[in-house]
Amino acid sequence: MKNKTPGYRRKEIIWSLLFIAPPILGFLIFSLTPLVTSFGLSFMSWDMFTPAKFTGVENFRYMFADEKFYKSLFNTVFLLLGVPIGMIISLVLAILMNRQLKGISIFRTIYYIPVISPIIAVSLLWQWLLNYDYGIINEFIWNIFGIQGPNWLGDPDWVKPSFIIMGLWGGVGGNMVLYLAGLQGISSSYYEAAQVDGASRWHQFKHITLPLLSPIHFYVVVMGVIGTFQSFSQMYILAADGGPEYSGATIVYYIFQEAFKYFNMGYASAVAWVLGILIFILTLFQFRISKRWVYQE
Amino acid sequence: MVKQRRLINLIVYIVLIAGSFIMLGPLAWTLSTSLKSQKHVFDIPPQWIPDPITWLNYEDVWSKAPLLYGFMNSAIVVVSVLSVGLFVAAMAAYSFSKFDFPFKEGIFLALLGTMMIPYSVVMIPQYIGFSELGWVDTLLPLIVPGMFGNIVTIFFFRQFMQGSIPNDLIDAAKIDGCGYFRTFTTVALPIVKPAIAAQAALGFMGIWNDFLGPLIYLHTPERQTIQVLIASMQSNYISTSNYPSLMAASIIALLPVVIVFFFAQRYFIESLAITGIKG
Numbered sequence: 335m336k337n338k339t340p341g342y343r344r345k346e347i348i349w350s351l352l353f354i355a356p357p358i359l360g361f362l363i364f365s366l367t368p369l370v371t372s373f374g375l376s377f378m379s380w381d382m383f384t385p386a387k388f389t390g391v392e393n394f395r396y397m398f399a400d401e402k403f404y405k406s407l408f409n410t411v412f413l414l415l416g417v418p419i420g421m422i423i424s425l426v427l428a429i430l431m432n433r434q435l436k437g438i439s440i441f442r443t444i445y446y447i448p449v450i451s452p453i454i455a456v457s458l459l460w461q462w463l464l465n466y467d468y469g470i471i472n473e474f475i476w477n478i479f480g481i482q483g484p485n486w487l488g489d490p491d492w493v494k495p496s497f498i499i500m501g502l503w504g505g506v507g508g509n510m511v512l513y514l515a516g517l518q519g520i521s522s523s524y525y526e527a528a529q530v531d532g533a534s535r536w537h538q539f540k541h542i543t544l545p546l547l548s549p550i551h552f553y554v555v556v557m558g559v560i561g562t563f564q565s566f567s568q569m570y571i572l573a574a575d576g577g578p579e580y581s582g583a584t585i586v587y588y589i590f591q592e593a594f595k596y597f598n599m600g601y602a603s604a605v606a607w608v609l610g611i612l613i614f615i616l617t618l619f620q621f622r623i624s625k626r627w628v629y630q631e
Numbered sequence: 632m633v634k635q636r637r638l639i640n641l642i643v644y645i646v647l648i649a650g651s652f653i654m655l656g657p658l659a660w661t662l663s664t665s666l667k668s669q670k671h672v673f674d675i676p677p678q679w680i681p682d683p684i685t686w687l688n689y690e691d692v693w694s695k696a697p698l699l700y701g702f703m704n705s706a707i708v709v710v711s712v713l714s715v716g717l718f719v720a721a722m723a724a725y726s727f728s729k730f731d732f733p734f735k736e737g738i739f740l741a742l743l744g745t746m747m748i749p750y751s752v753v754m755i756p757q758y759i760g761f762s763e764l765g766w767v768d769t770l771l772p773l774i775v776p777g778m779f780g781n782i783v784t785i786f787f788f789r790q791f792m793q794g795s796i797p798n799d800l801i802d803a804a805k806i807d808g809c810g811y812f813r814t815f816t817t818v819a820l821p822i823v824k825p826a827i828a829a830q831a832a833l834g835f836m837g838i839w840n841d842f843l844g845p846l847i848y849l850h851t852p853e854r855q856t857i858q859v860l861i862a863s864m865q866s867n868y869i870s871t872s873n874y875p876s877l878m879a880a881s882i883i884a885l886l887p888v889v890i891v892f893f894f895a896q897r898y899f900i901e902s903l904a905i906t907g908i909k910g
Contacts, residue, residue: 346730349811353726356719357742360779365745368756375755382759427650430643443896444651447658450892450899452840454858455884459661462874468673470660503657564749567842571862586751586843593755594847603755610752617747 376604381597393604403605405580406588409494410563413584416498416505417558421551424506428513429543442514445507453504457571460500461487487572490581497568497582509554516550517543548628556620563613566590585609658885665689665878672874688879695868698883701857704849708770708856709838712777713831720780721827724788725819729801742782750843758847772848773856777838784830791826792819825898832891832898839888857884 339347376393380386397403427445431438448456463471464486472483486496524542533541566586573582576591583591585605593602659679664672665688667681692698726732727739761772796819804814820827842858849855852867861884869876892899 346811347732350726350730350732353722353811353815354738356778357723357780357782357785358738360776361742361745364757364776364779365748365753368753368760369748371756371759372752382762427647430647433640433643435640435643441647441651444654446896446899447889447892448654450836450888451658452858452861452884452888454840454842454862455881458861458864458877458881459657462664462878463657463660465874468874470677473675473677503654507654560749564751567862570842570846586749589751589754590843590847593758599755599759603752606749606752606755610749613749614747 372603372606375600376607378600380599382599383597386600389600393601394608396601397605397608402576402580402583402588406576406583406585409581410565410584412494413497413501413562413565414559416501417555417562419498420502420505420509420558421554423502424509424554425513425547427506427510428517431510431514432517442511445510447507448504449508451504453567454571456500456504457568460496460503461572464496487582488578490577490579493573493577493582496572497565500568501562501565512550512554513547516547520546545629549630552620552624552628556617559616559620560613563609563616661878661881661885664875665882667875669873669875688875689883691876692864692869692880692883696860696864696880697853698857698860700853701855701860702887704770704854705839705856705858708773708777708845709835711774712838713834715778716780717784717827717830717834719778720784720830721788721820721823722815723780724785724792725815727785728789728792729796729798729819743786745782754843754847761848767848768850768854769848770854773841773844781834784834787830788823788826791823796822828895829898832895835891836888836899 375386377388377390378386379389379392431441463469466472466483466485466488469483469486471486475481475483484492486492520543524546525538528538528542563584564586565584569577569582569584569587570590573587576583576587586609589602589605589609592598592605663679663681666684666686667678668683668685668687671678671681727735757772757776758767761767764771766772800818801814804818809817840858841856842862845856845859846862849859852860852863855863861880864877864880865871869880
């Protein structure tokens with residue numbers, strides 16, 4: 335086969351490979367090698383100062399007996415509640431905006447500002463908004479309902495809801511734009527046909543809009559789950575040392591502490607691998623069941 | 632019918648305006664707090680318009696933390712990663728979209744697979760590697776990996792190039808004696824400019840707002856990015872309850888991003904929509 339390749343074609347192949355060389359190198363150096371190393375490390379005990387020791391499955395045994403690990407796992411799963419809530423809000427917003435109204439693009443900009451805001455600045459400002467004694471949110475609650483608002487960031491039961499509220503504020507604008515693009519892509523002929531058949535507004539929504547948006551639902555869910563499983567920065571700012579009773583720590587926060595506070599590099603790698611496998615299984619699962627509900631044109 | 636439509640429009644406006652208050656309220660409150668003196672912060676009922684207005688908190692934050700260094704460090708990372716990284720990504724996307732070579736699909740899928748690897752898995756070995764090189768407490772660990780091109784960007788460019796660069800144009804350039812690299816720079820690059828602008832806008836935001844990477848590598852305040860500096864505000868520079876200064880810091884971190892967003896808004900929203908649907 336080789337001798338049949340004309341000279342210009344061979345040159346083209348060489349150039350093509352040269353052009354894709356940097357990302358391949360990057361993949362080998364910064365993804366594959368670390369991935370393999372991390373796997374090896376997860377069976378070792380190493381603090382970066384004394385020599386590494388092979389300890390077999392000891393890291394995993396410790397992990398599955400560690401209360402903090404389970405807590406951070408539970409916290410992370412709890413935060414997933416924000417994904418469906420966020421979907422509903424952004425879909426409603428997109429539907430409201432999907433009409434010819436004056437000044438509608440201004441709203442789009444306004445709802446998008448929190449999305450682009452740096453998470454560190456956002457966390458600091460929510461820390462102030464959610465302040466127990468002087469926060470503006472508890473002030474509102476007092477004025478409207480006449481009751482003392484919760485100790486958002488100081489009460490183990492309220493830390494996670496605080497993160498969810500913050501996440502919704504910062505996230506609905508982004509998904510709204512996606513849904514808006516999806517809505518604009520639906521041909522009006524579907525609705526016209528439905529109207530001829532006498533379908534009600536609700537029926538049109540349920541049987542046309544929702545199914546035709548399913549690729550976007552799917553994208554939003556997959557990205558939402560991956561994003562939630564990797565959340566860290568808010569926790570770092572708002573839940574110092576994991577917050578009250580470790581109620582605000584996520585898995586990534588737990589890994590961060592083990593690796594860069596206690597320098598348990600081997601153990602942290604083991605936890606990171608468990609996280610990676612969890613994300614992989616969840617995503618695979620979502621792709622599997624997507625065949626049943628995601629509408630393909 | 633017309634009456635009903637008017638009523639619906641009115642309701643839509645009311646809901647959207649109420650939502651806008653929720654979206655902008657926290658930002659407005661932050662701005663307002665940052666302009667108050669420490670004495671007036673805990674006023675009840677809360678004052679939305681500070682009286683008197685003071686800039687002292689900004690001066691306070693600016694003089695205590697090396698924020699100018701923070702801005703410069705962030706800018707260095709953004710500019711170097713984007714200028715090299717986007718070019719490299721466009722090159723790879725050009726190959727993937729317009730030419731055939733052995734194992735093309737396999738390589739592309741392998742690269743796409745890296746999207747599935749969480750940063751926390753590769754973070755520890757990367758840290759060990761970079762510390763062997765003596766790169767800890769420098770910007771290099773944040774810059775160098777980004778220069779090899781990001782797979783999401785490559786994917787985006789590939790989608791764009793498949794649709795927008797006619798094969799005839801490439802063939803014509805070839806016949807005119809234009810080499811592979813020159814065809815890329817003179818034919819392909821100008822056509823994908825809008826896609827590059829979109830990815831530059833998104834990339835700026837991602838890199839500028841990045842926190843975990845800079846946090847683990849940068850220790851000396853003068854070498855930290857703006858996000859790490861702002862995050863260490865409470866522990867290193869001002870007391871925890873000094874909310875006016877904290878909010879001033881928050882505004883300082885927000886401002887550049889919001890300004891860039893206003894100028895490049897179109898690109899953000901377009902590219903987000905495109906990646907979303909195609910992805």
